[in-house]
Amino acid sequence: MNAIIITAAGGPDVLQIASRQDPSAGEYQVLIEVRAAGINRPDVLQRKGYYPAPPGASVDIPGLEVSGVIVALGSAVTRWEIGDKVCALIPGGGYAELVLADADVCLPIPSGLSFAEAAALPETIYTVYDNVFRRGGLKQGEHLLVHGGSGGIGSTAIQLAKASGAFVSTTAGNSDKCAYCKSLGADIVVDYKRQDFLSILRDQKVNVVLDSIGGDYFEKNIDLLMPDGRLVYINAVNGKNVAVDLMKVMQKRIVITGSTLRARDVTFKAQLTREIGAFVWPLIGASFKPQVYREFKLEDAAAAHEFMETGNFLGKLVLTI
Incomplete structure (x- = not known):
């Protein structure tokens, strides 16, 4: 798969596209073919070397939220099926064509939303x-x-x-x-x-x-x-x-x-996911609309980070594949 990696701590230019081995789903994980990934301030901090990834997360591929299609299931996953369209909160690795997510920290993409809009939901x-x-x-x-x-x-x-x-x-x-x-x-x-x-x-x-x-x-x-x-x-x-x-x-x-969210364990995030699914998801499209200001291609991640640091935007920036 192709992924954007942090080659060294520094400015946007340290983000480079590289080839990585395709990941395989663990027992309780799903493998998502990424269609879009949200860009967040913690990604910028990680790129600068100020926000290291927690244990078990990708150390050099940023990205904390994605949307896409499930292409493989772990052996213990019963909630999802191959082909389901989901968005997910992840501890890292979202700037890639494929990413693993815990099955209990995924949510269905709300009706009527694009992949870019769905990718802008989880982290915020x-x-x-x-x-x-x-x-x-x-x-x-x-x-x-x-x-x-x-x-x-x-x-x-x-x-x-x-x-x-x-x-x-x-x-x-x-x-x-x-x-x-x-x-x-x-x-x-x-x-x-x-x-x-x-x-x-x-x-x-x-x-x-x-x-x-x-x-x-x-x-x-x-x-x-x-x-x-x-x-x-x-x-x-x-x-x-x-x-x-x-x-x-x-x-x-x-x-x-x-609080900070990224380093919290899967049990906490799974409970949060259930509550959000029950109380927030019904509001999407009616009382709440994702705010995507601009989309960038995956290979243009460096330009996206440079633009984010200007602060001249409203809502969210998103990478699309």
């Missing part, structure tokens, strides 16, 4: 569902603040929160991105390059914050949150070390939490 939906609804406990009628609403995670969080009956505020970096967030259903959008989100939202009753920024956003998030608020971290691009006013945390009874 799993991340948002686990962090906003499970860890953050967002409920109908509560107020969610999402930082970075125009990206893959943000666009997913806005749509799913609105579908659950929440009020949604978000931050974005320019007028086009702000308009895009509004089009997805965000109630309040703050252009963080021109406005201070703390000043704009100070009188709002924010219950949950989903933050990937960190740094000086931390104290502002604490100030905004209502008593019994939940502050959920999924990244810290502006700094992981922050000063904490513990008295504010205690007085407001704020829960500070966060």
Whole structure:
């Protein structure tokens, strides 16, 4: 099979196409002929050498989500059949013509979606569902603040929160991105390059914050949150070390939490898959639509990474085969 490999830690040019041996399905795995693979920030971090693959995952083929057709089954797999069209969350190896996935971490491609749209679903939906609804406990009628609403995670969080009956505020970096967030259903959008989100939202009753920024956003998030608020971290691009006013945390009874998904075990991901299949999958095509901004061919992965690092896009980027 052909695959995109990371030849060394570095810029987009270190991504090169190479020939690799076709993988074989283990007892509880399916072999997927990949038609599309989502591109995510962790892929960029892995390429730069900052985010090593977990044990058992491909160390030099990036890619955390794919869509395609099942072409082989492990001996213990009974849920799927050869020819089924699925999308899957995987720990790595998605930038390839073939990839293995645990059978319990696959979902059927929703009716009416292209392979590219389906490939844009798993990583963001799993991340948002686990962090906003499970860890953050967002409920109908509560107020969610999402930082970075125009990206893959943000666009997913806005749509799913609105579908659950929440009020949604978000931050974005320019007028086009702000308009895009509004089009997805965000109630309040703050252009963080021109406005201070703390000043704009100070009188709002924010219950949950989903933050990937960190740094000086931390104290502002604490100030905004209502008593019994939940502050959920999924990244810290502006700094992981922050000063904490513990008295504010205690007085407001704020829960500070966060998670990463890639290294979680299959048992956890399988349970998450079942919940997402039951609660999120019925929304797709109605209350939720995958946001694919641009498609690139597999062999153009380096150009796709270069484009991703510009930040000049809305939603998701996808590789297609």
